[in-house]
Amino acid sequence: MSEPVRLAVTGAAGRMGREVLDAATDRDDVDVVLAVNRSPVEEISGVPVRDAAEIDELLEVEMPDVLVDFTGPDSSADYVAACADAGVAAVVGTTGFDEAGRAALESAAESVPVLKAANFSRGVAALRRAVREAVAALPGYDIEVTETHHNGKRDAPSGTANTILDDIEEVRGEAERVHGRVGDQPREDGEIGVHARRAGDVTGEHEVLLAGNHELLSLTHRAGARGVFAAGALDAAVWVAGRDAGRYDFDDVLDQR
Ligand SMILES: NC(=O)C1=CN([C@@H]2O[C@H](COP(=O)(O)OP(=O)(O)OC[C@H]3O[C@@H](n4cnc5c(N)ncnc54)[C@H](OP(=O)(O)O)[C@@H]3O)[C@@H](O)[C@H]2O)C=CC1
Numbered sequence: 001m002s003e004p005v006r007l008a009v010t011g012a013a014g015r016m017g018r019e020v021l022d023a024a025t026d027r028d029d030v031d032v033v034l035a036v037n038r039s040p041v042e043e044i045s046g047v048p049v050r051d052a053a054e055i056d057e058l059l060e061v062e063m064p065d066v067l068v069d070f071t072g073p074d075s076s077a078d079y080v081a082a083c084a085d086a087g088v089a090a091v092v093g094t095t096g097f098d099e100a101g102r103a104a105l106e107s108a109a110e111s112v113p114v115l116k117a118a119n120f121s122r123g124v125a126a127l128r129r130a131v132r133e134a135v136a137a138l139p140g141y142d143i144e145v146t147e148t149h150h151n152g153k154r155d156a157p158s159g160t161a162n163t164i165l166d167d168i169e170e171v172r173g174e175a176e177r178v179h180g181r182v183g184d185q186p187r188e189d190g191e192i193g194v195h196a197r198r199a200g201d202v203t204g205e206h207e208v209l210l211a212g213n214h215e216l217l218s219l220t221h222r223a224g225a226r227g228v229f230a231a232g233a234l235d236a237a238v239w240v241a242g243r244d245a246g247r248y249d250f251d252d253v254l255d256q257r
């Protein structure tokens with residue numbers, strides 16, 4: 001068997017960072033050599049957690065092959081820039097990037113491999129394929145996309161919902177995205193309704209509704225635990241290690257284009 005992939009994990013103390021560190025302990029194809037967090041934390045899953053402010057020096061000293069990031073969009077763009085300087089591949093699970101953040105990832109991808117996915121669940125990858133097929137088969141049907149997440153989520157709509165909306169527009173052409181409705185606002189032909197709900201500790205749900213007259217198709221994915229995202233992110237890290245510089249996504253890992 002080949003050497004385990006040397007991993008750095010940023011946002012180590014977050015909901016996802018903890019899952020990634022926990023999942024990594026059960027695998028022999030990865031070895032966490034560096035975990036960092038903004039707020040001080042001593043250790044997680046037996047891995048000492050270092051100060052995020054020292055990321056540049058830490059990458060030079062620990063020499064990970066791949067950095068896995070689940071933080072926030074601004075810090076993620078900074079970490080990926082640090083990866084580009086240090087020659088480290090990046091797997092980005094963080095969502096909610098603005099134009100400048102997206103440009104920073106593109107720029108880093110000129111020097112190192114950057115694999116970004118709004119959702120590392122295999123079920124969501126299958127949902128996306130099913131949605132593209134359903135949209136192609138049901139021209140003219142009304143489409144509404146609803147996502148539900150825990151009350152700690154910052155960005156809305158979710159990165160996954162935005163990706164699904166892009167998928168729908170790829171099949172159907174550009175559409176107006178109507179975020180919620182209020183007052184005298186009848187549905188216009190071709191618009192896509194988008195709804196973001198935040199409640200309790202919901203891990204993540206995405207529903208795409210396609211409705212014609214007298215029939216309704218509902219495609220739904222529910223994540224039961226964050227372990228599914230962590231497993232996918234680690235699969236992505238193993239896959240991306242040693243690749244050429246460039247942009248990659250989870251479909252490349254699943255080889256399902
Ligand atoms: N692609 C996927 O499959 C998935 C993606 N996500 C995305 O991952 C991201 C993180 O989600 P989640 O783990 O729930 O979030 P949390 O808020 O639980 O964790 C974020 C972590 O990042 C750290 N952090 C935040 N801002 C900074 C900063 N400026 N510099 C350094 N560290 C920082 C936080 O540190 P501190 O301890 O100081 O707060 C915290 O440890 C979100 O964008 C979410 O949408 C989530 C699940 C799955």
Ligand SMILES: O=C(O)C1=N[C@H](C(=O)O)C[C@H](O)C1
Binds near residue numbers: 205
């Ligand atoms: O913040 C979360 O929790 C999640 N975020 C991702 C997103 O924005 O799509 C993926 C997952 O749904 C959980």
